[in-house]
Amino acid sequence: MxxxxxxxxxxxxxxxxxxxxxxxxxxxxxxxxxxxxxxxxxPTDHHGLDLAQYQVSIEAKPLSGYKNLSGITFNRETGTLFAVLNDMGKIIELTTDGVPLREISVQGVDDLEGITHIERDYFAVADERQSQLLLLNIGPETREVSINDAKLFRLGLNERGNKNFEGVSWDSLHHRLIVVKERDPKYVISVTGLYQTEQTQLNGVVVERMPQYDQAIKWVMRDLSEVSHHAQSGHLFLLSDESKLLKQFDESGQPMGSLALWKGFHALHKSIPQPEGVTLDDAGNIYVVSEPNLFYVFKPQSKRPV
CATH class of the missing domain: 1.20.5 (Single alpha-helices involved in coiled-coils or other helix-helix interfaces)
Structure with a gap:
């Protein structure tokens, strides 16, 4: 011994x-x-965005008077951004330079986390605590919307909690919503039928797991904070708050590059403290919001076809 x-x-x-x-x-x-x-x-030879060429052009711009920015979406029809505040029950419209234009109060919600513009005046938002999606109509003059006037769908896949559905994005190529669950476990699902188009005249809502992303996000991304579908390439962009990383995937789930949100990368002077929302515009510019109220824009320094 x-x-x-x-x-x-x-x-x-x-x-x-x-x-x-x-x-x-x-x-x-x-x-x-x-x-x-x-x-x-x-580098991967593909027709997506060359994230290695991106540099921050607006860094840590504070949106005074707001807190807990949780999701953001680009409305190509207005050329503006819409962001959700998860503890104020509000949606704010912004210019692409991060200047607030108006506030929309959302009555009856518990925990807004994600938002996506679909088409015309239709938006979908994710209520994490209630594990539900809401289809809202927000017109040019709208200042208030209510859950009572929204089309609501309870996902029913998880109990109430704070690790549920964090982000949502409209996939215009397949006429569906793409939703990400934050963690424990983290995964990606598609929701077809909540918003009916001419191509999706269904009798109900269809929810399907997207397993092609499971393996890719298992080890590299500690959580999933947001999702954004890029229609021009058909690629999916997944954001991780804990990893401070934005990753690009093709439709088969293959990684196609990443944008590091750490100090010293992509001309950032400081790491983004808590990146919660991401969206892309038609020019390929990337917009990120960080809790409590910081706004970022990344732009390609040398463009390539998308």
Missing amino acids: KFLRPRMAKAGLAFSLLAGLLATLYMIKAEALVWHVWHQLH
Whole structure:
């Protein structure tokens, strides 16, 4: 036994050192860093956005008077942005430079997290705590909407909580909503039929898991904060608050590059503290909102076809 004790002590020390190393790597988001560097060194030949060429053009612009920005969407018909505030029950319309234009009060909601523009005056928003989607009509003069006037769909996949559905985006190519669940577990689903188009005349709402993204997000992204579908390329952009990373995927779930939201990357002077929302416009510019009230814009420095 006397001979075993030194060996056991050394083994215990080695285990402690290994555990400490793993903890340190986790804290510095090493897994996200590895994947980000890999994509920069091994660019993928595709028709999406070349995220390696993006630089921040508006950094950490505060939206005074607002807090808890949780989701953002681009309305191509108005050329403006719409963002949700998850503890104020409000939607704010912004210019693409982050200047507030109006406020829309949303009555009867519990925890707004995501928003997406569909077409015309139709928007879908995600209420995380109630695990439900709402279809809202927001016209040019709208200042208030109520849950009583909305088309509502309870997803029914999770109990009430704060780790449920964080983001939503309209996929105009397949006429469906794409929704992300934050974590425990994290995954991507499609919802068809909440908003009916001529191509989707269904008798009800159809919810389907999108398993092609499961493996790709399992290790690299610690959580899913938001999703944005890019119609020009058909690619999906997934945002992770905890990893501070925006990743691009093709329709088969293959990673197509990433945008690191850390200090020193893409001309950022400071890491984005809590990135919660992302959207893209038709020119490929990327808009990110961070809690409590910071606004960012990333633009490509050398354009390539999309």
